[in-house]
Amino acid sequence: MHTKIIKIESETTDIGEAADLIRAGELVAFPTETVYGLGADALKADAARKIYAAKGRPSDNPLIVHIADFSQLEYIAAKVPKEAKILADAFWPGPMTLIVPKNGRVPYETTGGMDTVAVRMPNHPVALRLIRESGCLIAAPSANRSGKPSPTEAGHVFCDLDGRIPLILDGGAVGIGLESTIVDLTEETPMILRPGYINKAMLEEALHTEVKLDPGLAGADSVERPKAPGMKYKHYAPDADLIVVEGKSADVVETINALVLEMKEAGKKTGVIAASETRERYRADHVVSIGAREDEDAIARHLYKLLREFDALRVDVIYSESFQTPRIGQAIMNRLVKAAGHQVIKVEKPPERQNERNDETV
Ligand code: AMP
Ligand code: MG
Numbered sequence: 001m002h003t004k005i006i007k008i009e010s011e012t013t014d015i016g017e018a019a020d021l022i023r024a025g026e027l028v029a030f031p032t033e034t035v036y037g038l039g040a041d042a043l044k045a046d047a048a049r050k051i052y053a054a055k056g057r058p059s060d061n062p063l064i065v066h067i068a069d070f071s072q073l074e075y076i077a078a079k080v081p082k083e084a085k086i087l088a089d090a091f092w093p094g095p096m097t098l099i100v101p102k103n104g105r106v107p108y109e110t111t112g113g114m115d116t117v118a119v120r121m122p123n124h125p126v127a128l129r130l131i132r133e134s135g136c137l138i139a140a141p142s143a144n145r146s147g148k149p150s151p152t153e154a155g156h157v158f159c160d161l162d163g164r165i166p167l168i169l170d171g172g173a174v175g176i177g178l179e180s181t182i183v184d185l186t187e188e189t190p191m192i193l194r195p196g197y198i199n200k201a202m203l204e205e206a207l208h209t210e211v212k213l214d215p216g217l218a219g220a221d222s223v224e225r226p227k228a229p230g231m232k233y234k235h236y237a238p239d240a241d242l243i244v245v246e247g248k249s250a251d252v253v254e255t256i257n258a259l260v261l262e263m264k265e266a267g268k269k270t271g272v273i274a275a276s277e278t279r280e281r282y283r284a285d286h287v288v289s290i291g292a293r294e295d296e297d298a299i300a301r302h303l304y305k306l307l308r309e310f311d312a313l314r315v316d317v318i319y320s321e322s323f324q325t326p327r328i329g330q331a332i333m334n335r336l337v338k339a340a341g342h343q344v345i346k347v348e349k350p351p352e353r354q355n356e357r358n359d360e361t362v
Pocket of ligand 2: 141142150
């Protein structure tokens with residue numbers, strides 16, 4: 001199959017071909033504000049099945065249904081929890097996905113066999129136009145091969161899915177760069193199943209109630225399985241071994257440089273992901289800056305692109321600083337630690353040394 005790319009030049013660029021493909025039960029990759037999605041008609045079982053095949057995605061990992069109007073959530077939900085309207089009013093269109101009970105209109109192929117459905121209204125003109133022009137609700141997971149970092153540019157989609165899908169809408173680089181916050185509204189208390197740009201405090205402020213965090217998200221430290229089926233898979237991973245190092249800034253630099261030296265002596269090619277402030281202090285073969293520490297939006301936006309670039313550089317091992325930033329740090333660290341397969345080194349130097357260096361924890 002030839003994969004065509006249509007470059008979106010303006011709000012009037014013709015996307016009729018994409019809308020026709022969706023209506024015909026075919027796949028189209030398109031930009032959203034979070035990451036690129038791989039879309040198909042959410043209410044056609046055969047169309048949803050094609051998404052799993054193209055991505056190599058396990059069939060028990062449900063898809064997110066993209067809508068352009070709140071009435072479309074009502075159309076596919078068995079029940080609309082009161083929190084859904086409040087959160088939609090506060091954050092839609094935007095990077096938040098709501099889990100609600102599904103009705104019979106949604107095939108189990110779309111929900112990975114679950115009786116609940118994930119729904120989101122994306123804040124991107126091309127995504128909204130595609131939903132409206134096709135007249136379909138569009139099921140779309142991230143448009144990467146399963147296990148790879150999510151695509152934040154059309155080129156990433158092409159790299160992963162060339163020859164496997166008929167069309168990519170190229171709307172340029174995405175704005176946020178991390179997948180949506182997933183909020184489960186099917187239990188008594190709303191629960192975050194996947195952290196994202198919309199954080200716990202923002203949700204609680206809108207709802208005026210407590211919001212829980214899925215205890216299964218604690219990863220290697222957790223005894224529980226994550227509630228979002230997709231969160232249990234190895235994910236977002238670069239080809240190289242990735243290790244996250246946490247601690248005071250100077251200790252992290254010292255530890256990473258020692259590890260880099262060890263690896264170099266063993267004949268390995270090394271990479272480092274650093275904030276722009278510490279970039280110059282590393283001695284690895286490839287040191288990349290993810291952005292300034294205060295600019296957490298930039299850190300989020302660059303993460304997946306950097307992980308993909310390291311694949312092209314063919315490094316053997318990547319060390320990354322840790323980015324526990326105030327607003328979206330939880331989402332950034334969730335993806336980074338998952339990409340690292342939970343390999344995290346916590347550097348704790350003796351107290352007398354910590355006093356010497358009165359610097360921040362990274
Ligand atoms: P992706 O769009 O590729 O980031 O994948 C969608 C994410 O949403 C995966 O982590 C899924 O497990 C999660 N998800 C979708 N539907 C549901 C659902 N009904 N219940 C819980 N998690 C869901
Ligand atoms: Mg994904």
